[in-house]
Amino acid sequence: MASLAFSATTKSYVSSSNYRIVLYKYDAKPERLPFKEGIFARKCNTRDSIVTNVAIQPSPLFPSPEKQDFAERNHVAWTSVRQERWEGELDVQGMIPLWLSGTYLRNGPGLWNIEDYNFRHLFDGYATLVKLHFENGRLIAGHRQIESDAYKAARKNRRLCYREFSEVPKTHNFLAYIGELANLFSGASLTDNANTGVVKLGDGSVVCLTETQKGSIIVDPNTLDTLGKFEYKDSLGGLIHSAHPIVTDEEFLTLLPDLINPGYLVVRMEPGTNERKLIGRVDCRGGPAPGWVHSFPVTEHYVVVPEMPLRYCAQNLLKAEPTPLYKFEWHPDSKGFVHVMCKASGKIVASVEVPLFVTFHFINAYEEKDEEGRVTAVIADCCEHNADTTILEKLRLQNLRSLMGVDVLPDARVGRFRIPLDGSPYGKLEAALDPDEHGRGMDMCSINPAYLGKKYRYAYACGAQRPCNFPNTLTKIDLFEKKAKNWYEEGAVPSEPFFVARPGATEEDDGVVISMISEKNGDGYALVLDGSTFEEIARAKFPYGLPYGLHGCWVPKN
């Protein structure tokens, strides 16, 4: 412990099996030490503080020693985080550019058990928010569990209390089951575990998100404290939304799937307000329910609404045990469609049938123009899983834990849709480059945000070096040259590479790419790559292994 360097926080939680260790740090010797909180306390000196007071407290939700033994046989990426919160300064190897000033936040499901009950799917875990605060070449890191109602109830009652992605609370009799169904329809039993992403709104507030609307939770980007719910104060209703809104300083755009009259509401919210306004509605063209819409892209003038043949399924929503496709069902007969809506008027300017597709993440979209500058088509790129739904099953924790090094990751590609705007009934879907360039793995993408909705050249994503059961490389894709540069370290599980542009940059790839790495030996580190060369420029080791995380955002200083 003495080797850890702590920042100016007064209280941090460092490690635990079934205990958590609380460190109180003082820049000057305090009158009285807060011994009363702990069952054990002692004084010691660390490198950076005068007095550190250590307290060990029982920590019921974190893994028991038996559980931890089991976890230690597994990769740390798929092992529950061992403490509720931590903060400290990391030693940096290499050079962090001095212009990189701000906080990278990454959200994800980092706690996959309640005592000895283990969740089954990657997406079920309770949200763990990680921060990397860059300033003057130094790096202060930390993490904290998000205090959703679902997490707090699990802690208090020591059992699952809300419906997660695949986990459903147990009911003990028929009446309780009926009550549960009523709670499902009212949304009361749905989770608010905001474990998917984190966005900075135009007014500066930072919100963690998942697919349930009630799981929109405001956090403090410095302390990572949970500040409260982001309440949508409008009458648009619905219980779910896209996990990935499009957020800029000017607006917040999202899609609300309508499960009753299959379709999607395209909505917009002004910065500083909580009221989403309807832009327009898309009616589904196939199937009994809307397609799952985890994300969607926009161009400068249009919102692209994908209608994936992997559709929400009312029957599966009611089931207590997970089905192979969870709350969804694959309907190849219902076909796949892409709709294009004008952002200003809400009019649908194209609605085309496209080849069957499966995607979580759209990368970007832009308008293609002819010589006269007329828009002839919309190009939309996504991480496309070759219309194969088995990726969902591959993200079961048991598969992630037991099949490391086994080549079971289904192939994926940069799927490029071309949606003509001349009234033709069909759109195209093709690979934008040879998938072998990125090892036929492809997901968790980012771009330079200045190119959102515009013709762009570079995408950053996780790719594959086979054999593997999960994307294990970072890849920089050049969509003009149709080439990729890849970063790989044996046994490492990197999370989404996140591009941050250098202030004043004129080149699209002038900036850095940040990722967090979970290592084979149980450790973890923050990694900074040069956006242009894709070479490592700095890394900084955490004092504990990091679990895998999903999506991030950048909060610039001031």
Ligand SMILES: CC(=O)/C=C/C=C(C)/C=C/C1=C(C)CCCC1(C)C
């Ligand atoms: C982590 C991630 O990427 C996705 C999380 C998705 C969740 C939590 C989905 C939850 C849902 C329910 C609890 C019931 C209604 C359907 C659905 C939105 C899938």
Ligand SMILES: CC(/C=C/C=O)=C\C=C\C=O
């Ligand atoms: C981890 C993931 C989806 C996350 C959603 O937010 C997909 C991984 C796909 C593997 O290729």
Ligand SMILES: [Fe+2]
């Ligand atoms: Fe996502």
